[in-house]
Amino acid sequence: MNTKDMTYSEAIRDAISLKMRTDEDVFMLGEDIGVYGGAFGVSRGLIEEFGPERIRNTPISESGIAGAAVGAALTGMRPILELQFSDFITIATDQIINQAAKIRYMYGGKGKVPMVLRTPGGSGTGAAAQHSQSLEAWMAHIPGLKVVQPSSAYDAKGLLISAIEDDNPVIFYEHKLLYGMKEPVPEDLYRIPLGKAVIKKEGTDVTVIATSVMVHKALEAAKLLEAEGIEVEVLDPRTLVPLDEASIIASVSKTGRVVIVHEAVKRAGFGAEIASVIVESDAFDFLDAPIERLGGKAVPIPYNPELEKHAVPQVSDIVEAVKRTLQRGKEV
Amino acid sequence: MAKEVFMPKLGMTMETGTIMKWLVEEGDSVTAGDIILEVMTNKINIEVEAYETGTMLKILYEEGEEVPVNQVIAYIGEKGEKVGESANPKSEKDSTSEEPIEIREAKIEQKADKPRATPSARKLAREHDISLSVISGTGPKGRIHRKDVETYLANQVSPSNAPIDDISTAKELTSAAAKAIKVKGMRKVIGDRMQQSFSEAPHVTLHSEVDMSEAMRLRGQLLPMIEQKTGLRLSYTEIILKAVGVTLRDHPMVNATLVKDEIHLSAQIDIGLAVSHPNGLLVPVIREVDKLGLADLTEQSKTIAQAAREGKLLPNQLQGGTFTVSNLGMYRVDQFTPIINLPETAILGVGQIKERPVGVNGEIVLRPMMALSLSFDHRTIDGAPAAAFLTQLVETLENPAHLLI
Numbered sequence: 001m002n003t004k005d006m007t008y009s010e011a012i013r014d015a016i017s018l019k020m021r022t023d024e025d026v027f028m029l030g031e032d033i034g035v036y037g038g039a040f041g042v043s044r045g046l047i048e049e050f051g052p053e054r055i056r057n058t059p060i061s062e063s064g065i066a067g068a069a070v071g072a073a074l075t076g077m078r079p080i081l082e083l084q085f086s087d088f089i090t091i092a093t094d095q096i097i098n099q100a101a102k103i104r105y106m107y108g109g110k111g112k113v114p115m116v117l118r119t120p121g122g123s124g125t126g127a128a129a130q131h132s133q134s135l136e137a138w139m140a141h142i143p144g145l146k147v148v149q150p151s152s153a154y155d156a157k158g159l160l161i162s163a164i165e166d167d168n169p170v171i172f173y174e175h176k177l178l179y180g181m182k183e184p185v186p187e188d189l190y191r192i193p194l195g196k197a198v199i200k201k202e203g204t205d206v207t208v209i210a211t212s213v214m215v216h217k218a219l220e221a222a223k224l225l226e227a228e229g230i231e232v233e234v235l236d237p238r239t240l241v242p243l244d245e246a247s248i249i250a251s252v253s254k255t256g257r258v259v260i261v262h263e264a265v266k267r268a269g270f271g272a273e274i275a276s277v278i279v280e281s282d283a284f285d286f287l288d289a290p291i292e293r294l295g296g297k298a299v300p301i302p303y304n305p306e307l308e309k310h311a312v313p314q315v316s317d318i319v320e321a322v323k324r325t326l327q328r329g330k331e332v
Numbered sequence: 333m334a335k336e337v338f339m340p341k342l343g344m345t346m347e348t349g350t351i352m353k354w355l356v357e358e359g360d361s362v363t364a365g366d367i368i369l370e371v372m373t374n375k376i377n378i379e380v381e382a383y384e385t386g387t388m389l390k391i392l393y394e395e396g397e398e399v400p401v402n403q404v405i406a407y408i409g410e411k412g413e414k415v416g417e418s419a420n421p422k423s424e425k426d427s428t429s430e431e432p433i434e435i436r437e438a439k440i441e442q443k444a445d446k447p448r449a450t451p452s453a454r455k456l457a458r459e460h461d462i463s464l465s466v467i468s469g470t471g472p473k474g475r476i477h478r479k480d481v482e483t484y485l486a487n488q489v490s491p492s493n494a495p496i497d498d499i500s501t502a503k504e505l506t507s508a509a510a511k512a513i514k515v516k517g518m519r520k521v522i523g524d525r526m527q528q529s530f531s532e533a534p535h536v537t538l539h540s541e542v543d544m545s546e547a548m549r550l551r552g553q554l555l556p557m558i559e560q561k562t563g564l565r566l567s568y569t570e571i572i573l574k575a576v577g578v579t580l581r582d583h584p585m586v587n588a589t590l591v592k593d594e595i596h597l598s599a600q601i602d603i604g605l606a607v608s609h610p611n612g613l614l615v616p617v618i619r620e621v622d623k624l625g626l627a628d629l630t631e632q633s634k635t636i637a638q639a640a641r642e643g644k645l646l647p648n649q650l651q652g653g654t655f656t657v658s659n660l661g662m663y664r665v666d667q668f669t670p671i672i673n674l675p676e677t678a679i680l681g682v683g684q685i686k687e688r689p690v691g692v693n694g695e696i697v698l699r700p701m702m703a704l705s706l707s708f709d710h711r712t713i714d715g716a717p718a719a720a721f722l723t724q725l726v727e728t729l730e731n732p733a734h735l736l737i
Contacts, residue, residue: 256452256478288452288478289471327471 003184009042011153011185012118012174015160016043016080018189020050023078026164027054029065030082039084040120040179062088066095066117070169073115074103078164085131086121086173089139100169101144114167116160122175122213122263123308129300132308134212134264139171140240140273146170146194147240151215153183155238158192166194175213195242199251203233206257206322209248209274210236214261214313221318232322240270248274249283256288257325263312266295292321334409335384340371341401342378343647347465349373350398351405352517356388362408369405372517376647387411396516400465449476456481466524468532474592487531518611529674533590534710537669537681538722542729544685544700547571550732558627568702569605569659570630572682575728576657577601577621578735583721585713587654589675595712604653604673605633607640614640615673617653661685667703677712678721681705702729 006014019026027050028043034057037044047055058065062083069079083089089096100113123132140147146168150156156174163170200215201222210218215236222232235251237244252258258278260271271293278284278291294313302308339349352370356362362382371378389407393399407415447464449457453476457464460481467484469476515523551566558566580587584597601622604615616636621629639645656673659682670681683703690699704726708718728734 256450284451285455286452288450327477 001186001188001190003186005182006153006157006185007180007182008150008153008156008174009040009179011157012042012160013044013046014185014187015157015164016046017049019078019161019164020046020054022189023164025076026078026080027056027072028080028082029056029058029069031058031060031065031084033057033082038082040174040176042118042174042179043082062091063095066092066100069115069117070095070099070103070113073100073113073169074111078114078116080116080118080164083117083119085127086119086135087130087133089117089119089135089171092117093138096139096145096169096171097142101142104168105144112167113169114164116163116166116170116172118160118172118174120174120176120179122177123296123301123312124177124213126303126305126308127176128303132301134173134262134296136171136173136211136240137264137268137270137273140270144168145241147173148194148238149173149175149212149240150238151175151178151200151210151212151236153181153185155192155198155236157185158190159194159238161189162191162194165191170194173212177213178216181216192238194239195244196239197235197237197244197247199247200234200236201232203231203255205231205233205255206259206325207233207235207248207251207255208259208261208318208322209251209271210234210261210318211240211270212263214263214318217313217315218261218318220315221322224315224319225322230322230326230328237274240273243274243277245277245281248277249281252278252283253286256286257322258287259292259294259318259321259325261294261313261318261321263296265298266293267298269293269295271295289325289327292325294318294321334389334407334413334415335386336404337368337380337382337384337406337408339399339401339403339405340378340380342371342373343651346373346401346647348398348400348463349378350517350520351393351395352377353395354391358388358391360388361411362386362388372521373647376645376650378647382408384408387413389413390415398463398466400463447476448473450478452478453481456485460485468528483531487527522612525674526671529672533672533674535669535672535707536710536715536718537705537707538715538719539667539703539705540722540726541688542702542704542726543690544568544702544729547729547732548685548700554626558630561627562631564630564634566626566630568661568685569657569682570626570633571732572659572680572729573603573605573618573621573633573657574624574626574629574735575725575732576655576680577603577624579721579725579728580655581622582724583717585717586678586708586721588677588712589654590677590709590712591675598654600654602652602654604656604676605637606656606658606670607637609641609643611643614645614650615653615656616640616645616649617651655679657682661702667705669705670707672707672709674709676709678706678708678718680725681707 033043034047034055065081069081072079104112121134136147139145148159150159163172208218218234222234225232233251233255260274262269262271275291275293294317296312299311301311349371352372354369356368362368364382364385366382367379368382369380371380386408389409391406393405399405449464456478467476467480469480471477555566580601587598587601589596600620602617602619603621604617607614618632655676656679658670661682661684665683667683668681670679672679685700685702687698688701689696706722
């Protein structure tokens, strides 16, 4: 399979193009996704290839976009809708939670909603409190939705293709800081199954379970710790729903120590769910230190760039948390 | 309502007791005051009385098992009554209490000094049937981690000291004349203590030699006087004990005990004296040695050593020492490196007195020399303060007039 260096956003665009070329039911809708190419340029060039019929600009109404997508999906289409910032999912939640997530169940499987909601989350761009949140835990709480958080170009493409082909509504959380990240990605169509975690780096001492942009911070921390002789295993669940519990349990059973890190606010964040899965499982007997959980501070993301950085976990926080589990850090 | 029988806490430092013998069986009727079992702790057998009258309903631990103090070991109640089988540690509670406690409560009550351990450490300990209370944790607040259990296990079973049980069953490997002795009771207590001290405390031993000429002269003068007063013969052991006691006054760190992460400077100078007993080593404690005159000290030292040899010591006579003296001078031992009696900080090993050529003012002369070896716990004190103590002790013995100051 030929590979090509692609950015995260190019890999997403590639997945959309490949599916749209082979499946006429697939189309995109969202604000300014046509000539402008969307808020982060992900759909740039698609309107030239597929035309305005399949790359549909919408009015500024997330509720309207989501409702139109649910309706289209019910009639047999496979819509991909884009919300400019995941913060605006608040406006679309009634359509997502009360319609998209429930219809297949309420009609006994006679209707289904095969739609993908793509939307960027996360801070780090100076976009302030209303454009920087990480709200994935909300969607992960709702039965009937699948929730995906790719952390690399390769994962983004393979996961998006699986999401488009899935017959259920999938919330596909991209990250603003990852759009420019490049890596070799196969040019052909390939799939990464939803519900399969990946070990980004193998290690024996501590498992760091990280999502989205935190995967990269965890890998950086792992490199620093390696110099001190600490072997960190970095696990990226890739999809929160379904969650690959087996891989998490296997890794924790091996290392006996866990650090969970996400950018979303720690309080009631998805890390709490992962920690609970671990202590409820067979891995409990292998735990050799309290689970460390890192997440954003319970504050709206500040506009001040320095404060913005401090509101979410950084590499040094991960290094310290790992050392705490090994009792090599400062006493807390 | 069934009443619990607890493993009694017979002394401040007692953490576990070993059930040596049950004198009643399940189903037997017992009367308050009856002796129902024998417990061994700190090398002493204690007979435990029943505090209730009724039927022995359930015995939870068999003979030979080691049980943490205040743990339920049996239930006494009315015939036919059902009791729970769980043996959960209970909160600190005097076993003499008459207040009935529901078994359900016992389950949820948390013991204040319940060991902290990670699930992984607990699992490993469970697999090897080890009580967590015997393992020292290296984590925050003494938390026991898997590594601590592994360290404990590694120290327990090394190829060179395979369990004696195994030796006795592997008969084909041993000659017909070989005899296997099961490690239990006092031997086990001594073994466990020594192992714990040796692996836990970083030992350093300092050696020095004392010219005992003056001490011998002093003994010669005092011997008849003390014999007349007490009927007992003053030995060098008492002179050394006295010198150690007086010297310790100036070195409180050497007279300290290490308790978890605190160094406790002892208010008194209570010196343990290593005494040999047919079943093993005993260390009875003589209180406030520095304040005793040599006649009183001789009396106390002889009495307590005699009690030790006859196995008549009381538990409190074996506890609370702040320093230990081990004298092998009656044997042809020049010097040896003693193992610290934890939680004490140091122990003094005393060798034989022997005439040796030494240099005095440019001449070689023969002097009665005696080796002193001070082993100390390097976690608590450093080499210099330990050396300062040993130096002052040597000087005191070489000029026993110091004892009068």
